[in-house]
Amino acid sequence: MKTKLGALLRAIRNTRNFTIKDVAAKAGISSSLLSQIERNRISPSLDTLLQLLEVYGVSPDKFFKDYETQSQVEIIRKNERKIYKRKGFSYEKLCGESQTRGNHSFNAFFLELAPGQERGDAEDGHLGRELGIIISGTARLIYGDEEHRIEAGDSVSFFSQIPHLIRNTSDTLFQAYWVVTPADGEDYFGEKTT
Structure with missing residues (x-):
């Protein structure tokens, strides 16, 4: 399964009502770089990802746990x-x-x-x-x-x-x-x- 970190990062940013410009400034990266990351055009370096998570107030372990996905139907009788x-x-x-x-x-x-x-x-x-x-x-x-x-x-x-x-x-x-x-x-x- 191809990793799509950008969509999750964009969803977190939107939930917090932050603009790309605000987040980029706080994380010390360019708005253009953040935009490309969110559109999955490029993958963030580990350092950049950790900076973004710090701005969002999300711990790395929670971020990666949220990212785990499984596709299956579960029926609970x-x-x-x-x-x-x-x-x-x-x-x-x-x-x-x-x-x-x-x-x-x-x-x-x-x-x-x-x-x-x-x-x-x-x-x-x-x-x-x-x-x-x-x-x-x-x-x-x-x-x-x-x-x-x-x-x-x-x-x-x-x-x-x-x-x-x-x-x-x-x-x-x-x-x-x-x-x-x-x-x-x-x-x-x-x-x-x-």
């Missing part, structure tokens, strides 16, 4: 899904392991949040985007300084860099399908108890 539980919430993993690695990685799961419980971090965000489709119940999405009510039938999507959490303020179980991309870097599941 309903009775074979992994279920992870922690106090007050559980995740039922919906995607195969190969989907949690590579350029376009994602995690997909069925989330259950007990009354009075919350999931997320009001102080910190992470790289990526999230999409939730609420199946039953009502909860509050705290997103930075904003607060939103989400309920059965709603869908919600947002950039994950803003600190966020979901709090079940109702007296019934909150259930939703949730997709997070990229998959790496977050401890979604914790200790398996089921």
Whole structure:
């Protein structure tokens, strides 16, 4: 499989809303060189790649882990899904392991949040985007300084860099399908108890 580092570097830059000119200046390279790298016209030297990753705040091990790709179909049968539980919430993993690695990685799961419980971090965000489709119940999405009510039938999507959490303020179980991309870097599941 031919390596296409440029597309991944361009995607990281776009996610951070940096211009080619800004990144090139911070990395100490020309805008023309960065443009050629992103279009896969030339391969960056190791030093240049490390400079770019430093500008983006991405560690080399995470970058190369994200780059691993596998092309295969994975079917997870309903009775074979992994279920992870922690106090007050559980995740039922919906995607195969190969989907949690590579350029376009994602995690997909069925989330259950007990009354009075919350999931997320009001102080910190992470790289990526999230999409939730609420199946039953009502909860509050705290997103930075904003607060939103989400309920059965709603869908919600947002950039994950803003600190966020979901709090079940109702007296019934909150259930939703949730997709997070990229998959790496977050401890979604914790200790398996089921």
